[in-house]
Amino acid sequence: MNAKSFRIGGIHPEENKLTNDAVTQVAALPKQAIFPLSQHIGAPAKPVVQKGDKVKVGTMIAEAGGFVSAPIYSSVSGTVFKIDTAIDATGYRKPVIIINVEGDEWEEAIDRSDKLETVEAHPELTPEEVVNRVKVAGVTGMGGAGFPTFIKLTPPPTAKAECVIINAVECEPYITADFRLMMEKADEILVGLELLMMAAKVTTGYIGIETNKPAAIELLTNKCAEKFGGTKYSVEVVPLKQRYPQGGEKQLVDAVIRRQVPAPPAIPVNVGAIVQNVGTAFAVYEAVMKHKPLFERYTTVTGKKLQNPGNFLVRMGTPMKDLIDACGGMPEGDNKLLAGGPMMGKALTSVEVPICKGTNSVTIISDDEARRKEPQPCIRCAKCVGACPMGLEPYLLAKLLEVKNWERAEREDIVSCIECGSCQFTCPAHRPLLDNIRLGKSTVMGIIRSRAAKK
Amino acid sequence: MNFILIAVIVLGAIGLIAAVVLFAASKKFAVYEDPRIAQVNELLPGANCGGCGFAGCGGMADALVKGADAGSIEGLSCPVGGADVMGKVADLLGMAIANGEPKVAVVRCNGTCEHRPCIAEYAGLRTCAAMHACGAGETACGFGCLGCGDCVAACQFDAIRLNPETGIPEVDDDKCTSCGACVKACPRGIIELRKKGPKGRRVFVSCVNKDKGPVAMKACAVSCIGCGKCEKECPFGAITVENNLAYIDPEKCRLCRKCVTVCPKKAIRDVNFPTPPPAPKPKEPKVEEAKA
Numbered sequence: 027m028n029a030k031s032f033r034i035g036g037i038h039p040e041e042n043k044l045t046n047d048a049v050t051q052v053a054a055l056p057k058q059a060i061f062p063l064s065q066h067i068g069a070p071a072k073p074v075v076q077k078g079d080k081v082k083v084g085t086m087i088a089e090a091g092g093f094v095s096a097p098i099y100s101s102v103s104g105t106v107f108k109i110d111t112a113i114d115a116t117g118y119r120k121p122v123i124i125i126n127v128e129g130d131e132w133e134e135a136i137d138r139s140d141k142l143e144t145v146e147a148h149p150e151l152t153p154e155e156v157v158n159r160v161k162v163a164g165v166t167g168m169g170g171a172g173f174p175t176f177i178k179l180t181p182p183p184t185a186k187a188e189c190v191i192i193n194a195v196e197c198e199p200y201i202t203a204d205f206r207l208m209m210e211k212a213d214e215i216l217v218g219l220e221l222l223m224m225a226a227k228v229t230t231g232y233i234g235i236e237t238n239k240p241a242a243i244e245l246l247t248n249k250c251a252e253k254f255g256g257t258k259y260s261v262e263v264v265p266l267k268q269r270y271p272q273g274g275e276k277q278l279v280d281a282v283i284r285r286q287v288p289a290p291p292a293i294p295v296n297v298g299a300i301v302q303n304v305g306t307a308f309a310v311y312e313a314v315m316k317h318k319p320l321f322e323r324y325t326t327v328t329g330k331k332l333q334n335p336g337n338f339l340v341r342m343g344t345p346m347k348d349l350i351d352a353c354g355g356m357p358e359g360d361n362k363l364l365a366g367g368p369m370m371g372k373a374l375t376s377v378e379v380p381i382c383k384g385t386n387s388v389t390i391i392s393d394d395e396a397r398r399k400e401p402q403p404c405i406r407c408a409k410c411v412g413a414c415p416m417g418l419e420p421y422l423l424a425k426l427l428e429v430k431n432w433e434r435a436e437r438e439d440i441v442s443c444i445e446c447g448s449c450q451f452t453c454p455a456h457r458p459l460l461d462n463i464r465l466g467k468s469t470v471m472g473i474i475r476s477r478a479a480k481k
Numbered sequence: 482m483n484f485i486l487i488a489v490i491v492l493g494a495i496g497l498i499a500a501v502v503l504f505a506a507s508k509k510f511a512v513y514e515d516p517r518i519a520q521v522n523e524l525l526p527g528a529n530c531g532g533c534g535f536a537g538c539g540g541m542a543d544a545l546v547k548g549a550d551a552g553s554i555e556g557l558s559c560p561v562g563g564a565d566v567m568g569k570v571a572d573l574l575g576m577a578i579a580n581g582e583p584k585v586a587v588v589r590c591n592g593t594c595e596h597r598p599c600i601a602e603y604a605g606l607r608t609c610a611a612m613h614a615c616g617a618g619e620t621a622c623g624f625g626c627l628g629c630g631d632c633v634a635a636c637q638f639d640a641i642r643l644n645p646e647t648g649i650p651e652v653d654d655d656k657c658t659s660c661g662a663c664v665k666a667c668p669r670g671i672i673e674l675r676k677k678g679p680k681g682r683r684v685f686v687s688c689v690n691k692d693k694g695p696v697a698m699k700a701c702a703v704s705c706i707g708c709g710k711c712e713k714e715c716p717f718g719a720i721t722v723e724n725n726l727a728y729i730d731p732e733k734c735r736l737c738r739k740c741v742t743v744c745p746k747k748a749i750r751d752v753n754f755p756t757p758p759p760a761p762k763p764k765e766p767k768v769e770e771a772k773a
Contacts, residue, residue: 111692117616118623119692360602375601375616398604461606465614 029237031267032277035415037448039270039369041238045202045328050210050337053352055130059102059343060380061087061123062114066172068094073123079106084133084319087123090164096174096383097164098123101321101341103131113376115365115385122380125343136318142213143315145220156225156314163313164383165320168305169193169273170366172384175306179225181295188298189230190222191282192307194246195266195273197236198367201387203324204304206337208235208242211308212249216261218307221314223259226300231261232282233304236268270369271446275301277415289442305386325349325381329390331357340381346388347377362396364389369447402455410449410459416442420449424459427466436470443467517549517574518542524569525559532560532637532660549574560638560658584659584674586641586652590626591687591748593647597622597701608634613668621700624690626650626671635666654681654753676731681753684729684736686711688748691724698746705748711740 069092333354364371707725719733
């Protein structure tokens with residue numbers, strides 16, 4: 027197979043895809059569901075329910091709090107217990123809506139059948155209508171960052187979309203949720219892709235999949251030929267060499283269509299590409315065709331010491347503890363709990379943190395694997411420079427942060443950092459490069475923002 | 482003989498021309514510098530330490546004069562010279578002294594290892610800023626001290642140190658110049674510049690936790706739970722409870738310490754008092770009230 031990849035940097039961490047063959051199970055309903063109001067990038071949602079209100083599955087419980095925002099729907103039926111604060115994936119107590127679960131009653135508008143709806147059968151769908159349904163359903167990027175999807179589909183007038191790229195790379199170790207989704211919902215994903223292309227008014231689509239998922243590549247290639255052969259759409263499944271962080275938007279654009287996205291504030295659509303996660307494509311299908319808002323997702327619960335790691339179709343708001351218990355409970359001893367994979371995941375201090383729109387995985391890493399080694403002095407080997415997929419100089423950025431030289435850090439393009447952690451992964455001196463850079467990036471971005479506000 | 486004369490004339494002529502050019506240039510390109518800048522500079526210690534936030538004493542003098550022209554020199558203070566120097570500067574510039582009362586940095590967290598159990602272990606970059614960005618830290622309190630010593634690193638006067646037993650920084654009143662570097666360095670805004678108080682005596686709420694009572698109580702044994710007992714007790718109206726957190730206004734506080742006595746969580750601290758806080762009179766009715 028002639029596999030492509032992005033051109034700068036990258037690493038190859040151990041895959042550890044323990045749950046590749048674990049068929050997705052439907053997770054049990056939680057007793058109590060917790061919905062953080064901030065599950066996406068942008069303004070937090072605003073609650074539209076009150077304590078004591080009855081809700082059904084699919085009832086809107088919080089509306090979008092601004093343009094860059096998304097509404098939140100209940101994933102369970104029951105009574106609103108309270109609007110309070112609870113620890114979310116940021117590690118801090120944030121406003122949440124807590125719902126006591128009673129039964130499983132769905133809103134009537136949602137089509138719960140398994141019947142595959144096709145675009146041909148729905149001539150009423152216009153691009154505007156698709157974008158609107160996606161917006162109303164609260165669909166956000168399912169790969170982790172959680173950017174509201176409808177905004178991506180309506181690019182600024184200065185940019186013109188030429189293709190939609192489906193991100194099915196799943197380069198992060200351990201996680202298999204996207205792979206399972208592809209194996210189990212391939213037809214739906216392709217309809218989702220068609221809807222995305224329709225909404226973006228393009229006819230070219232790509233599906234980027236790493237070669238460690240040959241079954242998915244084969245399945246989708248066949249399905250694509252079947253579905254899009256002889257239509258106005260040209261869709262290609264692009265096998266990609268295994269390399270982290272290929273799932274980063276900018277890396278994927280480079281790998282698939284060989285175009286480099288310039289430094290921020292440029293986004294992929296500035297070079298003609300709209301990148302959507304494969305999970306997002308599925309969510310778009312369900313939102314548009316089944317009138318089902320985003321309240322369920324595929325999530326991997328994994329870890330080497332976990333008894334029965336698996337993939338779950340889980341209602342959002344389910345505490346991680348429920349899923350971990352379904353996998354045999356928290357392993358003995360000290361463990362590191364991550365929302366996401368080991369590279370980009372966020373370490374948590376509580377198992378009560380709920381599954382949110384962007385939680386693609388719950389990863390449990392044992393103490394000895396997670397423990398960092400003592401940092402040593404930098405030996406100027408430049409491994410981090412070679413590994414950085416954005417062409418930055420991590421050792422320099424980290425140093426600039428230590429001496430608080432924000433001007434220089436800005437000149438060295440610190441805001442381009444995608445926080446993939448390749449530098450820290452590859453550093454033979456175990457230096458906390460990303461910790462420093464992340465801190466500096468947020469400081470520099472604050473400086474840039476305050477400067478823009480002054481103007 | 483002749484060439485001596487020529488030399489004198491030539492040199493004289495050159496001198497004259499140069500003098501005219503220099504005179505013209507000095508008039509044409511004259512830069513007016515406020516004479517007060519030099520005078521203020523004279524008054525400043527001349528250590529060029531940068532503790533004031535400017536590159537050196539010259540920069541500070543410039544800022545002071547500009548501030549005086551604008552009508553206020555508030556916020557500018559020389560940490561090395563202290564009130565003494567600032568008083569002289571204010572006299573010279575005809576301004577009221579901005580910081581009349583000496584201030585001191587106060588660490589508003591009581592969450593020692595004993596009072597605030599660790600629920601996790603942080604293995605990343607050991608600075609408070611990095612830990613703060615990652616989450617609540619090693620304890621369940623998302624507001625309290627992280628104990629990595631960003632404030633200690635920021636202090637240029639060796640006035641703040643981590644107590645190895647409690648893990649909380651402590652300020653040396655005598656060394657603290659109230660420059661505010663630690664206040665800026667703390668990512669959680671725990672440190673506050675407060676009035677030093679007579680003989681260094683002051684009363685303050687040593688907690689910044691804004692969580693509701695039960696949550697705060699679970700995270701830390703000595704956190705403010707916003708119960709409002711101190712607010713009711715205070716005879717001077719100096720205490721306000723906002724967002725589940727009490728705050729004592731140093732301007733209104735008269736150091737009676739009744740609040741210290743009633744605080745059920747011992748979150749209010751009194752420092753440098755020669756006697757222990759209990760004021761017996763208000764305590765007794767309080768006990769009865771609690772029983773009733």
